[in-house]
Amino acid sequence: MPTQTVPTDTGWLVTAFHLERGPGCEAVAERVRQLRARILFDHGRRPEFRKGHGVYTDDQELDYGAWHFVARRQAGGPPLGYVRLCTPEAGELFQTRSFLGEEQYRDFLLSHGLGTAETFEHSRLVVEHRARKLGLGVHLNAMAIAAARYLGAKAMVGTSGTADGQDLFHARFGFRHVAGTRRYVERYTEDVVVMMYRSTDGCGAYGALVDELEEAFPRLVRPVSELDAAEWSGGSADPAAGSTPVSAAISAAAPAAGPAVTEAQGGEPCWRPGLFDLQRPGDAAAFEALMGSGRVREVVDTVADQLVELVTCREPALRGSPEGVERAVAAQLAGRPVREYGTWVWYPWSGRLVHLLPRDEFRLVRTDRNRGRIERPEQRHLLERRVGIIGLSVGSSAALTFAMEGIAGAYKLADFDTLSVSNLNRLRAGVHHLGLNKCVIAARQMLEIDPWLDIEVFTRGLDDATMPEFFTGGQGRIDLLVEECDEPRVKLAAREWARRLRVPVVMDANDRGLLDVERFDLEPERPLLHGILGETTSEELKDLTAREKVDVILAMVDRSGISAELEASIARLGTTLSSWPQLASGVALGGALTAEAARRILLGLPRPSGRFYADLAVLTSAERSVLA
Structure with a gap:
């Protein structure tokens, strides 16, 4: 069965198979049970799942007649997660039925108008420690729901633990507690509760993912006869056949690896790092060639410390147990040498070679x-978004704040200007950046925060010819625009495009903490700039004189609301003042204001259109003090 590609936001390879009693199935069932039991044993937390040293057991007749889903990070890699979907044909054996007892289970179905032929059971969702908190549990849960819907389920039932918030996790998908069913179960060493899901109720925040996986389900299925032992040990057979890599959207956009990344890209200064995975033979050879080239000025390798951070982020309780941390790090490495774990990142503009955790673990x-x-689901959602930023003077603060906070995994940056000495009063840059395009400076700094960001630069700025590429071309369409340029025609033309495409726009005016928000995504007929310029079009702003540009910009930001200092400066522009007065503090505030607005918009939180002032002079005046 050929490999299929399903573009979603996660990077997991999933194989689905249906187990029946027959030749070859018992061996596969045993591997499934060993995998589940080892993870459920959880270093001794649930001792009943281990028979003896290195031998684990979770024998359940339910495995036959059920669908099984096994997830890996890459083809040939070991299984990292699993979930089971039990069909009505095994309904007599459902764990929920056993947990409630025959009479209570029958009454439960009747009270909800359900029949046994349309009720499925979701169970045994397990994820290896080294793959937790990376979205695998979300993906597998969505996969089970998607398969059940595809197979005609009207409802799903299941028992869920409560000690680690598993029940709350399921609730985010639309599962609901069944009242009066919670009780302590010795085998699981925690309280367990029955939960129910109806196919007509939707899947909360994960509806789009479930819809996508429901469509993909038939392409994930493999006959049991095609499964072999190599798939369970991470061997060299081809386990990719019939599995679906589900991460094309982000992974395909990752920069190319190795010394092919030169000092210039397309005639422009380099701004993309090179990425090396030493477990790939081609990368390993390129890495050694780079090390011997004399171009590496500094090697930074703190991956051992990063691994400690990783395991303690997942399990904060480990912080008080050096032995526990050591065991968790060893499990994370899974036998790989530390030098070969993760990614080596080459920054050609600085000559630095940096060793980092793999992308998703680094971001975690x-x-x-x-x-x-x-929260982590929201973090993953934000990384799916693409933000456009026009104007990388004031906009550079937004770009860096967005990158630090994780607001978007992809960006388009546009500015024709280069850094000059007079910019150093407000841009976070050094004297070694003088003469460099502002987009390139911002892109480098962002990629030094997260080398896996997908960044496109428009170093000639935007005009009628490049506006379509900026909004919809290249790696993809933008989801939000941050507009911070000084050219009136571009400011208006960008909004014309944004309104046409229903892209929300945020702007910081860098005076009195003015934040401007235009929700064209919710209000596609909204007047540009709140109607301040009436029906004026960008075409009408061609060929303005310097004085006319000043007047239009002042109209755009509402001259009546500007600070006294800016008002006093206007008459001096071009005489005793070379340009608009701006301070680093105001630019930094603008980055914070646009980031807060963008985050709320992209997460679907309340952030209405309008103009809002965060005037620090007013907010910190004597009468605002909360002290007596």
């Missing part, structure tokens, strides 16, 4: 302190 650790404000 890098954004761990976002949790509580931006």
